[in-house]
Amino acid sequence: MQIQKSFKDSKTSGCLYLVPTPIGNLQDMTFRAVETLKTVNFICAEDTRNTGILLKHFEITTKQISFHEHNAFEKIPQLIELLKNGYSLAQVSDAGMPSISDPGHDLVKEAIAHDLTVVALPGASAGITGLIASGIAPQPHIFYGFLPRKAGQQKAFLEEKKNYPETQIFYESPYRVADTLSHLLEVYGDRHVTLVRELTKVYEEYQRGLVSQLLEAIKQKPLKGECLLIVSGHDVNQEAYQEKEVDYVALVQEEINHGYKPNLAIKKIAKQYQLNRQELYQTFHQIRR
DSSP states (O other): OOOOOTTTOOOSSOEEEEOOBOSSOGGGOOHHHHHHHHHSSEEEESOHHHHHHHHHHTTOOOEEEEOOTTTHHHHHHHHHHHHHTTOOEEEEOSSBSTTSSSTHHHHHHHHHHTTOEEEEOOOOOHHHHHHHTSSSOOSSEEEEEEOOSSHHHHHHHHHHHTTOOSEEEEEEOTTTHHHHHHHHHHHHOSOEEEEEESTTSTTOEEEEEEHHHHHHHHHHSOOOSOEEEEEOOOOHHHHHHHHHHHHHHHHHHHHHHTTOOHHHHHHHHHHHTTOOHHHHHHHHHHHTO
């Protein structure tokens, strides 16, 4: 059990700040994020060249430390020592929230294990930003990041998730989107999906429709730029209700065959199975038209 009071503990150790960066539009950088990057002792950057452009734009002169998936194993102990010695660090990814598709999570776990303060700043997140404008139910949702690249592994992954009711968020390369949509169509069926491209940039684009419709659109105009997919979840309630409709309609018809008038048969089945009589009435007569 551990309790962290982020801004009240009088520790001699430093603080690890998780600072989100813009996913395209530099104006999405927050005042707090800029101030934090200016005041910390070091910035742990996924790509120092990429982050350097951001720092130059906001006139931030804080020294960078290279920290990415290929050197994380050796760098994390060094960063923990800096924090223990009272230095404050900001960790940034190339774009968006730290710890998402970068080694930040491992650094966070290690800092927590050493009872060091970890503070996350709010900011840009491609998955959530795309989700709320997708037109697909924003909650509940599941974020998966990048899908497996190999076709067999991707299909196996989708097979495990196909009955999940939550909206699903995936990152994908523009060169693999067509294959991924084909696999989705094969495994999930023709669900509603939104393809978001170049989020927050000048060529930002949303393609909304069924999987089959997006596949056809991509054939006509190949994709460019960074992409993410928002996929509607498996609608368990709708399928169950449809099955129930068929069953209940059949039960009503069975009562009619035994001599009941339609309205009395509907009333009887609705009462017996605790259904909305009016809905059952409408469903029965729509099917029997």
